[in-house]
Amino acid sequence: MRTKLYRRSFTKLTVLTGASVLVVPACRDDAVTPPNELTLTSDERDLFERFAEVFLPTDGSSLKPRAEVPVVDNIEHAFTLMDAPTLEQVRIGLKLFDYGAVLIGLHFARFVHLSAQRRLDYIKRWEDGLEIQRGISTVLKKLVCYGYWKDIEAGRAIGYQGPVSKAGGIASLGNAPMPSATNG
Amino acid sequence: MANLPKATIQGLPSLKVTSPDQIPEAGLQLEADVLVIGSGAAGAVTAYELARSGARVLVLEAGPHIPSSEFEEHAPTALETLYQDHGNQVNTTGDLAILQGKCVGGSTVVNAAACFRAPNQVLADWATEHGLENLSPEALRPYFERVERNLSVHQNEPHEVNYNGRLLIEGAKKVGIPASPISRNIRDCALTGHCVSGCKTDRKQSMLVTYLPWASELGATILSGTRAESFDVSGRRVTAVRAVATDAAGKEKPVQVRAGLVVVAAGAVQTPLLFQRNKIGNSSGQIGLNFACHPSLAVFGEHENDIYAWVGATLSAQAGDIENPLRGGYLLEAGMVGPVITSAWIDGGVGSEFVEFMQNSKKFQAAVTLIHDHNVGRVYLDGDRKRIDYDLDDRDFESMREALRGTARIYFAAGARRVYLPTTRKTTIESADQVDSVINGLQNGKHRYRITSYHPQGTMRMGADATKSVVGPNGLCHDLDNVYVPDASLFPSSLLVNPQITVYTMASYISDQILARA
Ligand SMILES: Cc1cc2nc3c(=O)[nH]c(=O)nc-3n(C[C@H](O)[C@H](O)[C@H](O)COP(=O)(O)OP(=O)(O)OC[C@H]3O[C@@H](n4cnc5c(N)ncnc54)[C@H](O)[C@@H]3O)c2cc1C
Ligand code: SF4
Numbered sequence: 001m002r003t004k005l006y007r008r009s010f011t012k013l014t015v016l017t018g019a020s021v022l023v024v025p026a027c028r029d030d031a032v033t034p035p036n037e038l039t040l041t042s043d044e045r046d047l048f049e050r051f052a053e054v055f056l057p058t059d060g061s062s063l064k065p066r067a068e069v070p071v072v073d074n075i076e077h078a079f080t081l082m083d084a085p086t087l088e089q090v091r092i093g094l095k096l097f098d099y100g101a102v103l104i105g106l107h108f109a110r111f112v113h114l115s116a117q118r119r120l121d122y123i124k125r126w127e128d129g130l131e132i133q134r135g136i137s138t139v140l141k142k143l144v145c146y147g148y149w150k151d152i153e154a155g156r157a158i159g160y161q162g163p164v165s166k167a168g169g170i171a172s173l174g175n176a177p178m179p180s181a182t183n184g
Numbered sequence: 185m186a187n188l189p190k191a192t193i194q195g196l197p198s199l200k201v202t203s204p205d206q207i208p209e210a211g212l213q214l215e216a217d218v219l220v221i222g223s224g225a226a227g228a229v230t231a232y233e234l235a236r237s238g239a240r241v242l243v244l245e246a247g248p249h250i251p252s253s254e255f256e257e258h259a260p261t262a263l264e265t266l267y268q269d270h271g272n273q274v275n276t277t278g279d280l281a282i283l284q285g286k287c288v289g290g291s292t293v294v295n296a297a298a299c300f301r302a303p304n305q306v307l308a309d310w311a312t313e314h315g316l317e318n319l320s321p322e323a324l325r326p327y328f329e330r331v332e333r334n335l336s337v338h339q340n341e342p343h344e345v346n347y348n349g350r351l352l353i354e355g356a357k358k359v360g361i362p363a364s365p366i367s368r369n370i371r372d373c374a375l376t377g378h379c380v381s382g383c384k385t386d387r388k389q390s391m392l393v394t395y396l397p398w399a400s401e402l403g404a405t406i407l408s409g410t411r412a413e414s415f416d417v418s419g420r421r422v423t424a425v426r427a428v429a430t431d432a433a434g435k436e437k438p439v440q441v442r443a444g445l446v447v448v449a450a451g452a453v454q455t456p457l458l459f460q461r462n463k464i465g466n467s468s469g470q471i472g473l474n475f476a477c478h479p480s481l482a483v484f485g486e487h488e489n490d491i492y493a494w495v496g497a498t499l500s501a502q503a504g505d506i507e508n509p510l511r512g513g514y515l516l517e518a519g520m521v522g523p524v525i526t527s528a529w530i531d532g533g534v535g536s537e538f539v540e541f542m543q544n545s546k547k548f549q550a551a552v553t554l555i556h557d558h559n560v561g562r563v564y565l566d567g568d569r570k571r572i573d574y575d576l577d578d579r580d581f582e583s584m585r586e587a588l589r590g591t592a593r594i595y596f597a598a599g600a601r602r603v604y605l606p607t608t609r610k611t612t613i614e615s616a617d618q619v620d621s622v623i624n625g626l627q628n629g630k631h632r633y634r635i636t637s638y639h640p641q642g643t644m645r646m647g648a649d650a651t652k653s654v655v656g657p658n659g660l661c662h663d664l665d666n667v668y669v670p671d672a673s674l675f676p677s678s679l680l681v682n683p684q685i686t687v688y689t690m691a692s693y694i695s696d697q698i699l700a701r702a
Contacts, residue, residue, distance in 0.1 A: 054535055061539045081270040085569070123534050127609040134608045134631040135278055138531075145527035150260045155523045159546040160494060161377070162522070163257035165384040170374045172253065173386045175196045175397040179334050 038080045040072065043112075044091070047098050048072045050112040052144045054119045064154040071147035078146060093136045097126070100133075199397040201249040201288055204409040204429035204437060211429075211438035216242035216405070219425055219443035221412040221458070224290020225687040226671035227449035228391035228399065229331070233695030234447075235402035237702075242405045242441055243396075244427050246450070247286035249408035252392065255382035259524045262381035266294050273453070275561075275574045279608075281528075281636045282477060282572060284451055288408050289392035291451065292684060295638070296379045296498045297368040297388050298517060299337045300681035301328050301689075305510050306556070314676040315648025318657045324689055327696075331688040332369075335389040340365035340500055344373060348493035349500030351485075351549045352518040355598030356503035361590055363503035366517060369684075370497075379498035380521055410439055412450070415462045420665040422446045422464070445666050445698065449691070452640035452673040456563050457570055459644070459654075465663045470654050474645050475561030475574055476678035477637035478554050482520075482529035483588060484604040485549040485595030493520035493550040503594060504587070509556035509680035514587035516594070517682075520550035529634055533610040541604075548604075549595055553587035554639075555580060556680035563643050576635070581628035588626070592619045606634045639683050644673035658701070659694030670694040 040048075049072060058066045079087060096103075098111045101122060111122060126137035148154055152162045164170070218234050220227045223245040235241045250265060263271030268284040275282065285291035307324070310316040331337075345353070345365045356363035369389040379388055386393045400406060409430055416424040425446060427439040448455050456472040459465045498519050505513035520526065523542065532541025561574030576584070592603045596616035603613040605622070608631055613622045626632075647653025650662035653676070659668045670691040672683055679686060 055538060057535055057539060061536075062543055063539060081264060081272065120535050124609075127531075127534075131630045138279075138608050138631065138634070141531070141534075142528050146260065146524055149523040149527060152258065158523060158542055159490070159492065160522050164376050164378075165257060165374065168374075170376070170385045172384075173371055173393075175199065175386065175393045176334075176336070176371070176389060178197050178398050178401060 038076065038087070040076045040079065043098065044094055045072050046112045047094055048075055048144065048147070050119060051123070051140055052148070054116050055123065055141060055144055056148060062157060064151065064157045066148065069148050069151045069154055071144060074147035074150045075143050078143065090139075093139060097136050097140060100126075197397040197401040199288075199392070199400050199406070201400075201406045201408050203249060204431040207407075207429045207431070207437045207439065209435065209437060212440070214242060214405075214439065214441045216240050216441060216443045218242070218445045218447060219244065219441050220447045220449060221425065222246075222290060222449035222451060222454070222671065223288050223391065223396060223406060224285060224449065224451060224671070225292050225391060225684050226691040227290065227447070228292070228395035229688050229691035230447050230449060230668075230670050230695050231404050232395040232399040232402070233692060234698065235399045235404045237699050240403070241399060242443065243399070243407065244410045244412050244425070244439070244441070245288050245290075245406065245408050246411035246454075247288060247290075247408065249288040250382070252382060252384055252386050255378075255384040257376065257378040257381050257384055259381050259522050262294060266382060268453070273572070275572045277575055277630050279631045279633070279635065280477070280479060280574060282453070282640055283636060283638050284453065284640060288406065289390050289396060292390040293382050293392050294380050295390070295684060296517075296519060296682075297370055298499045298502075298682040299332070299335075299367040299369050299685045300506065300679075302679050302686040303506055303509050303681060305508060306677060306679055309510060310646075310676050314646065314653065316646065316657055316676065319693075324693065327689040327692045328685065331685060331692055335369035335394060335688070336371045337367055337369045337685070339367045340497060344375065344497045345500045346375075346493070346496030347491050348496070348520065348549055349518040351487075351491070351598040352501045352503055352516065352551055352594060355594035355596075358597035359590075359593045361503050361594060362505065363501060366499050366502045368497065368499065373497055375496045377494050377496055377498050377521070380525075407439065412458060413461070415446075415464060417462070417464055420663065422664065422667050445668070447668045447670060449669070449671040451671055452643050453563055453570065453572065455669060455671055455673045456643040457565060460565050465654060465661045465667065467663050468651055468654055470645050470652065472563040472643050474559035474642045474676070475563050475572065475640065476557050476559045476642045476675075477561065477574060478639040478641075478678060478680070479557055479576060479580065479584070479635045479637055481553045481584060481588065481606040481633060481635060483551055483553065483591040483595070483606065484530055484545075485592075485598065485600030486544055486602040486604070487547050487549060487600055490546045491549055492546050493518070493548055494522060503551075504590065506681055512583050512586055513556065513680060514583060514590065515554040515680060516551045516587065516591055517554070518549075518551045520548065529636070530604050530606050531608055531610045531634065532604065537610070549598060549600055551591055553584065553591060554680060554682070555583040555587055556678050557583075559642050559677060575630060576628055576633075578628055585623055585626060589619060589623050592623065608632055608634060639672070639678075641672045641675045641678055641683060644669050645676050646674040647676055658697035659690070660697075660701075668694055668698060
């Protein structure tokens with residue numbers, strides 16, 4: 001029974017596990033503007049926090065401490081750029097990841113309740129799993145990366161220059177002159 | 185003084201754009217000789233060329249007008265504000281990001297400025313397979329030359345080839361792969377590395393600073409935030425186009441344009457959707473079919489020393505065999521963007537190994553691969569949702585493997601100690617003698633690779649035979665008497681090389697065809 005539910009939801013999800021830069025597929029003919037109002041549920045916030053904790057452990061490294069970056073708020077913002085049907089599907093994907101640990105009977109506990117080591121192992125199993133598991137784990141990784149490196153100082157901590165033109169006083173060249181009549 | 189538009193200050197052509205906020209609530213009813221839908225590569229060139237001949241030209245652009253002074257040189261902000269679907273456009277499977285610009289200037293505002301002419305082999309194939317003898321290299325040469333001159337296209341000077349680019353060239357030479365500095369459409373590049381977030385100081389010669397202000401100067405009217413949606417059709421003619429302008433408060437205002445001639449240049453995804461939604465032009469059944477996209481992979485090579493591949497020209501050098509696209513030729517382009525893209529391109533593992541990967545990213549040599557893919561995809565409407573069906577064809581997967589093999593060999597020859605491949609689970613090659621075994625072990629399949637397309641093409645195939653193509657050799661739709669398509673959707677097969685120069689060239693050529701027929 002559990003396996004059936006799991007399979008059905010996964011099949012439904014095949015269209016949704018986007019791999020784009022922000023990773024969230026907007027499938028409407030033209031994406032929504034202006035952004036939706038949206039708040040992540042506490043389960044979703046928990047999932048991203050617990051995922052980021054083991055996926056991107058900044059303690060003891062030269063990276064900007066994750067606690068100083070509003071990673072989950074940034075992800076929430078990315079969610080506001082999705083249209084309603086896409087959002088619904090992405091949310092199913094997140095649930096599957098979180099509850100997959102229970103549903104496929106590996107751990108009998110949600111992902112968010114696993115120990116750090118088990119969470120790491122779980123992510124690695126999904127990376128190597130079925131097509132849909134590979135897709136969902138990639139989505140989660142890309143969203144966390146987006147949420148973290150959206151912060152300009154997080155980029156600077158690894159040597160990335162970030163915006164330069166304004167600070168460097170680089171002048172605009174303006175629009176190009178009209179081509180001469182003979183040139184076209 | 186500081187608040188005046190820069191073009192006015194400098195006496196240069198100025199770009200005047202009407203935003204949806206300036207449109208009255210009741211909407212607008214307009215008339216034009218020529219209506220151009222889309223202000224990207226093809227739309228901008230056509231608008232200018234026809235305005236130059238004295239036509240009253242009106243351009244509708246679905247995306248916003250964001251002046252370059254407002255660009256933030258920050259990829260996440262750029263994706264959100266300048267890209268189609270805020271950077272989230274993907275294939276139906278969900279494992280291929282399909283990037284396009286959605287703003288005044290279209291994809292040219294966010295492109296990486298690499299410039300190539302369509303390879304002769306591709307043009308020869310178009311002639312023999314699609315009856316396009318009119319598009320021989322000789323016939324197109326004056327058009328290529330014109331756009332290259334107008335857009336200041338030239339090969340990167342030595343100072344514009346950064347360390348990353350030099351490593352690509354040196355490594356390629358060692359393993360016998362042709363390599364050189366890349367050509368770009370830039371003036372006096374400030375080497376900021378921010379092309380894909382828009383050039384803040386107007387050095388990249390995108391449509392935003394060239395053909396659009398030139399068209400505007402010649403009287404063309406440009407409406408931003410205004411999306412063409414439906415056509416009024418009478419017999420074989422489109423008599424009017426209905427559009428919707430959406431203002432900052434989200435209010436929708438109707439815009440109706442009556443025009444003698446309609447040019448649809450909405451790009452290779454939106455152009456076929458517009459025709460499909462209006463159920464026109466499709467007696468061949470080919471609209472939306474034959475989608476190709478140059479599926480691209482990034483590859484990193486880790487070195488002992490710092491490289492800072494993201495510093496300098498966004499794309500600096502090229503390697504590969506671009507003269508033989510039909511025989512598995514591939515193209516590698518040296519370039520890297522900031523950490524959001526770095527971490528999206530390659531899986532660097534999880535936990536401490538991922539942290540180490542990102543800490544080491546300044547030591548990465550980086551390039552992206554391009555291949556000539558087959559036209560196996562399809563763009564269509566599923567209710568009101570767009571679908572882009574495209575999964576890697578096995579033949580194209582072989583070309584990709586060849587490109588990965590070439591890249592890895594070049595990196596090790598350049599001194600890399602490790603190569604990272606773009607799989608969905610971290611895969612590395614630890615030494616040159618492992619290149620073949622690791623790459624031979626890669627398999628085609630869904631969600632196995634992190635793939636990006638920057639070059640959608642092919643959904644409104646051009647050809648001489650009206651039963652097998654949508655657009656005729658002169659750019660006119662076979663089924664319609666006054667609708668032209670000059671954008672990337674008309675390419676009968678994919679180019680291998682970056683397409684912008686070929687799009688500008690085809691748009692110039694088609695403009696001449698329009699004028700010759702007028
Ligand atoms: C990140 C990136 C990097 C790239 N790098 C390079 C490069 O280095 N070199 C190169 O040669 N090429 C590059 N390209 C590709 C190149 O820019 C495109 O091939 C080219 O711009 C395509 O031209 P087009 O006219 O077909 O479409 P576009 O330039 O995409 O223009 C289409 C326009 O139509 C508008 N539109 C869509 N639907 C509607 C509607 N219904 N109503 C009104 N307007 C509409 C869109 O908003 C868009 O502005 C890159 C592209 C991207 C996204
Ligand atoms: S690299 Fe050159 S062309 Fe590109 S954004 Fe920077 S200044 Fe502009």
